[in-house]
Amino acid sequence: MNFIRFYEICTLMRTAANLKTGESAIIDHFSDSEVSLKLMEMGCLPGEKIRLERIAPFGDPAAFWVSGYCLLLRLEEARTIILDESKVYN
Template structure:
């Protein structure tokens, strides 16, 4: 099943399959280590849903909801 990262709940995992958008946003996400094929897990979600904390490649990373909406994942 394909979703965007912002739709995952705490404890759910997925694999990055694509990025929406181009330019600086895409580059910024890739510079943070979010690359196609990477497995991610949602560790925490703030009370109002923004930001979310994910684990990728052994480290934790916080993303704003707007950033997470641009990451397409396959749920695993």
């Protein structure tokens, strides 16, 4: 996971973990192939809109609204969802 973080910082890519509460964005791709398969099965597909609903009191996990339902992800999982910066939602 540290490597992914490093990679994120170097490339300045925003991930689902960087969203602010209530903020929406479009999923672009994933940085971890194994986690991505599970995420896609759960409805987090590239091109899908994702919104951060709320963060747990200790900052982790977080609840996301995606493809019609509320999905709980740990931050290390959310961090593998890379967002599409060209399309910004509010």
